[in-house]
Amino acid sequence: MWKFAPFLAAMLATVPCAAADLTQTEARWLKGVWPVVAFARQAKLPLDVVVQPQATPGAAPLALGFVAGRCKLVLSMRGNAEAQATLDRIEPDLLDAALELMAAHELGHCQRYLDGTWLSLPAGFAAGVPAGLSDDQREAYVNMKSTRREEGYADLVGLAWTQQHHRQQYGRLHRWLIAERSNELMPGAHHDTLAWIQLAQDGDALNRQSIFAAAAVLWNRGLAAAD
Numbered sequence: 001m002w003k004f005a006p007f008l009a010a011m012l013a014t015v016p017c018a019a020a021d022l023t024q025t026e027a028r029w030l031k032g033v034w035p036v037v038a039f040a041r042q043a044k045l046p047l048d049v050v051v052q053p054q055a056t057p058g059a060a061p062l063a064l065g066f067v068a069g070r071c072k073l074v075l076s077m078r079g080n081a082e083a084q085a086t087l088d089r090i091e092p093d094l095l096d097a098a099l100e101l102m103a104a105h106e107l108g109h110c111q112r113y114l115d116g117t118w119l120s121l122p123a124g125f126a127a128g129v130p131a132g133l134s135d136d137q138r139e140a141y142v143n144m145k146s147t148r149r150e151e152g153y154a155d156l157v158g159l160a161w162t163q164q165h166h167r168q169q170y171g172r173l174h175r176w177l178i179a180e181r182s183n184e185l186m187p188g189a190h191h192d193t194l195a196w197i198q199l200a201q202d203g204d205a206l207n208r209q210s211i212f213a214a215a216a217v218l219w220n221r222g223l224a225a226a227d
Ligand SMILES: [Zn+2]
Pocket: 001, 002, 003, 105, 106, 109, 150, 151, 154
């Protein structure tokens, strides 16, 4: 998920989008994310696009759900001021590339899900848990850290996409992503992905043919630092 939001797989209304019914905001988002959707289709990743027809105030405008072996790129934009506000916060000449970065982030979640590695750690890496937690606290802590690692991986996929497709704008988008993740930062919480983003300051660190393989290299390197 791009920003804090309740996990949405359970509330998915899987209505396919009908172009004629889209709002202007939805149409702008869809146009922006479409290169990533086209890439996913070409790569034969099972990705569907869902435009939620009901009001979804407070939802992440763009998120990913997993349903029955398929990934759902979900736009939750009706009755949700954050959808347009997100667009308005991005410098106009960066908007398309930033929307692609966000969509590639979601595709990173999709790939982990398809790989069967969602919320799991590489073999040999043991995550630390602070002493003195109750069982409930321990579970919440482990969940938060697992989600945060997924967000870190997904941010790196977004940056790897940027390096491949918008190299001229990499530096500005990297700074934009740092600012996004620093905004209302709660250190150690779900979207505190700075330990990974900082490893990708130089886009050349993500030069690999596969955006997923490129992300995995830096993600592994950042695991210990982020733990
Ligand atoms: Zn995410």
